[in-house]
Amino acid sequence: MRRSLNITPVPGAAAAEALPRIVAFVEEMAELDDWAPDLVLRSNLILEELILNTLTHGRTSGLSDIEVTLDTGVDSVTITVVDDGAEFDPLNDKPSPDTELPLQERSIGGLGLHLVRTMAEDLEYQHADGKNRLTLVARAGA
Amino acid sequence: MELAQERDSGTNVISPAGRVDGSNSADFHEALAAAIADDDSRVILDMGGIDYISSAGLRVLLLVAQRLGGSSTPFAVCSLAASVDEVFRISGFNQIITVYGTLDEAKAQLA
Numbered sequence: 001m002r003r004s005l006n007i008t009p010v011p012g013a014a015a016a017e018a019l020p021r022i023v024a025f026v027e028e029m030a031e032l033d034d035w036a037p038d039l040v041l042r043s044n045l046i047l048e049e050l051i052l053n054t055l056t057h058g059r060t061s062g063l064s065d066i067e068v069t070l071d072t073g074v075d076s077v078t079i080t081v082v083d084d085g086a087e088f089d090p091l092n093d094k095p096s097p098d099t100e101l102p103l104q105e106r107s108i109g110g111l112g113l114h115l116v117r118t119m120a121e122d123l124e125y126q127h128a129d130g131k132n133r134l135t136l137v138a139r140a141g142a
Numbered sequence: 143m144e145l146a147q148e149r150d151s152g153t154n155v156i157s158p159a160g161r162v163d164g165s166n167s168a169d170f171h172e173a174l175a176a177a178i179a180d181d182d183s184r185v186i187l188d189m190g191g192i193d194y195i196s197s198a199g200l201r202v203l204l205l206v207a208q209r210l211g212g213s214s215t216p217f218a219v220c221s222l223a224a225s226v227d228e229v230f231r232i233s234g235f236n237q238i239i240t241v242y243g244t245l246d247e248a249k250a251q252l253a
Contacts, residue, residue, distance in 0.1 A: 016165040016198075041194055041225040048196045052164045099234025103211050108204055111233055112197035118232045 001033050002071040007051065009063050015055035022047050025068070033072040036140035043070070043077055043138045046120055049112035050081050050090065050134065059085050075140040079120070082133045090134060091117065091125045144191075145173045152183030153249065159191030162199030171202040178206070185210055186248045190221035195229055207239050216240075220248040 005025040007018050023044060030040045047068060053059070054066060063085030071078040096114040097107070117123065120136035127133070143166050146157040156177050162170050178185055187203075189195075195203075203219070210217040218240035222230060230236045242248035 016163075019163055019165045038225060044194065045196055045229070048163055048198075052198070099232075100237065103204075103238040104208055106204060106208075106234075106238055108197060108201040111200060115197060115229065115232055119228075 001029065002069065003029055004067055004069040007066040007068065009055060009060050009066070015052050018051055018055060019048060022051060022068070026070070029070050029072065029077075035072070035077070036075065039075070039077060039138060039140040042119055042140075043079065046079060046116050046136065046138055047081075049116045053090065053112060054081075054083055054085060054088075059088060061086055073137070077138050078135065079138060080133065080135045082131050084131050087127045088132055089125045089127070091123055143169045143173055145177060147177050149182075152181075154178065154182040154185045155188055155245065155249075156185065157188040157191060161194040162192060162202070163194065163196045164198040167196075167198035167202050170199060171205065174202065174206055175209075178210070180213070182215060184216045184252055185218075186245065186252060187217075187219045188221055188245050188248075189219050189223070189226055190245070192226055193223045195226050197233075200229065200233055200235060203235065203239065216252050218242055218248050218252045220245050 005021065007021065010017070026040060026043050026047065051066060054063070063083060066081065066083040069080040090113050093113060094110060096117065097110045120138055123136040125134050144159045148155045156174065158170065207217055220242040221244055222241060230241065240252065242251065
């Protein structure tokens with residue numbers, strides 16, 4: 001099954017207010033298409049990181065819509081996120097954080113996108129017609 | 143954010159339950175900070191009740207681990223669900239925070 005959800009940024013609202021809708025959308029798809037539990041968790045995580053990233057970091061300038069599409073495959077889901085905000089390539093934003101640093105030197109910056117890039121497969125980013133389009137695949141199992 | 147707590151001769155065992163995401167990570171941080179006392183001799187975070195943690199939740203764990211590291215208070219997490227363990231491994235948190243399989247192991251070995 002293939003379904004889309006549109007998220008419209010609300011001026012002044014906290015980015016995290018978009019989260020319950022994402023969670024509900026993923027859970028609805030998961031139930032309809034009988035996803036494995038780990039696929040649900042991975043899809044949720046990928047979407048949370050991507051969408052909170054888009055809704056924060058000053059990226060809301062000119063942003064009026066984020067469209068999330070989920071397309072269930074065999075033990076996998078293809079996730080497409082299209083937004084009309086400022087051009088931003090999450091695959092080449094900055095290098096992944098150094099995950100080998102000692103405790104007191106670690107910072108959290110960039111970890112969300114690092115999780116997405118590591119956990120997802122077949123990631124593709126395009127900027128066309130004034131829109132950011134990211135496609136990736138989340139897979140069940142190890 | 144539900145959070146149970148038990149102190150036994152200086153060992154503070156904190157057991158949160160539910161999801162930790164961008165919508166409740168500030169509450170999670172506040173609850174954890176309030177549950178930790180300066181004179182705790184060890185702090186164990188039993189994550190068995192958490193099945194979802196995003197980078198917002200990792201940020202809280204990092205801040206708590208850094209605070210406890212700064213005061214040289216032994217700190218560990220235990221009982222990670224497979225999904226949480228995966229996030230820990232990808233982010234390298236298993237190298238900066240001590241992880242035990244079970245609460246009993248953590249109580250026996252954390253020093």
